[in-house]
Amino acid sequence: MMRIGLTFDLQTDPCDERQAEFDPPRTIEALTQAFTALGHEVVLLGSVHVLLTDPRQLDGVALVFNIAEGRHGRCREAWVSTLLELYGTAYVGSDPLALSLGLDKATSKRLAVSSGILTPRWITIDHPRLLPGEIPLDFPVIVKPRYEGSGIGIDEGAVVYDHQTLAQRVRWLFKRWEEPLVIEEFIAYGELTVCVIGNDPPAAYPAIQRPVDRTSRLSVHVARAMTGEWEAPLELTQELDSEARRVAVVMFEALGCRDIARIDLRVDEHGRVYFLEINPLPSFDPEGTIGLLAEHLGMTYTQLIGRLLEAAQLRVASASAKVGI
Numbered sequence: 001m002m003r004i005g006l007t008f009d010l011q012t013d014p015c016d017e018r019q020a021e022f023d024p025p026r027t028i029e030a031l032t033q034a035f036t037a038l039g040h041e042v043v044l045l046g047s048v049h050v051l052l053t054d055p056r057q058l059d060g061v062a063l064v065f066n067i068a069e070g071r072h073g074r075c076r077e078a079w080v081s082t083l084l085e086l087y088g089t090a091y092v093g094s095d096p097l098a099l100s101l102g103l104d105k106a107t108s109k110r111l112a113v114s115s116g117i118l119t120p121r122w123i124t125i126d127h128p129r130l131l132p133g134e135i136p137l138d139f140p141v142i143v144k145p146r147y148e149g150s151g152i153g154i155d156e157g158a159v160v161y162d163h164q165t166l167a168q169r170v171r172w173l174f175k176r177w178e179e180p181l182v183i184e185e186f187i188a189y190g191e192l193t194v195c196v197i198g199n200d201p202p203a204a205y206p207a208i209q210r211p212v213d214r215t216s217r218l219s220v221h222v223a224r225a226m227t228g229e230w231e232a233p234l235e236l237t238q239e240l241d242s243e244a245r246r247v248a249v250v251m252f253e254a255l256g257c258r259d260i261a262r263i264d265l266r267v268d269e270h271g272r273v274y275f276l277e278i279n280p281l282p283s284f285d286p287e288g289t290i291g292l293l294a295e296h297l298g299m300t301y302t303q304l305i306g307r308l309l310e311a312a313q314l315r316v317a318s319a320s321a322k323v324g325i
Helices: 025-037 048-053 076-087 096-103 105-114 163-177 238-255 289-297 301-322
Strands: 003-007 041-046 063-066 122-125 141-145 181-185 190-197 208-210 260-267 273-279
Touching: 003 025, 003 048, 025 041, 025 301, 041 048, 048 076, 063 076, 063 301, 076 096, 096 105, 096 238, 096 273, 105 122, 105 181, 105 238, 105 273, 141 163, 163 181, 190 238, 190 289, 190 301, 208 289, 238 260, 238 273, 289 301
Parallel strands: 003 041, 003 063
Antiparallel strands: 122 181, 141 181, 190 208, 190 260, 260 273
């Protein structure tokens, strides 16, 4: 039994787009129940501001389970982990560098290219006035904020088919988010997500197919507010699952992730797997990917959380042994 601190940003208004990645009360409750069922004592620490104003809250905490997203900026997901590093407190999950790299869509794609992994061709622009008259990409393309979560800023207008519509979308999105944008060729066929858990070596779990909207071809996790018909177009063969897992592990290691990450992939009509994004700070909503994975493995949500805790504890113990602590 150990004392586990839980850091998080609580979603108080699900209609507020800027809280879209914050965790709703059900996620906090699910994790608290899982830790308790595993025999641990839980300390609800809350956001980074608690650690800043009253670090004594960490007294007696053996391990922090960090799911805090931060509130703004390209390094927001690294706020809590940076403080915990400074305080010398062990925590579950990736370090500040991996968290920052994962949030930057363009940088993580560059790491994919340097690692020999396919990723849709892309360009970045810092301001709408810098959009070139012709882009070196094939339409359709999808436009995304560079430093936001995978579903942020994406709706039925995110995929565009001509330059005039692209310019309109770029202006609209920049006005809304005021940050650099990624313009990426849209792989319209199917989508997979893979969870990786563990270290030395990390283990990629079976790929999960996300349904896509028949019209927009966006996946269910970013198009949840839309209405329409959904389909799962991929035949998830052993070969496709194996390739998706391979890509996931390569990207996990390329960023230097620890303990857990979720990797999002697109698959074209020829079965080629393309890296989209990596999230070293995935959602722990029991109704989301983690819950689906547990169900697929024949495990409970609590058992899967226990597996993640064990991986983090082994890593922390190994690191302590190496420095003679």
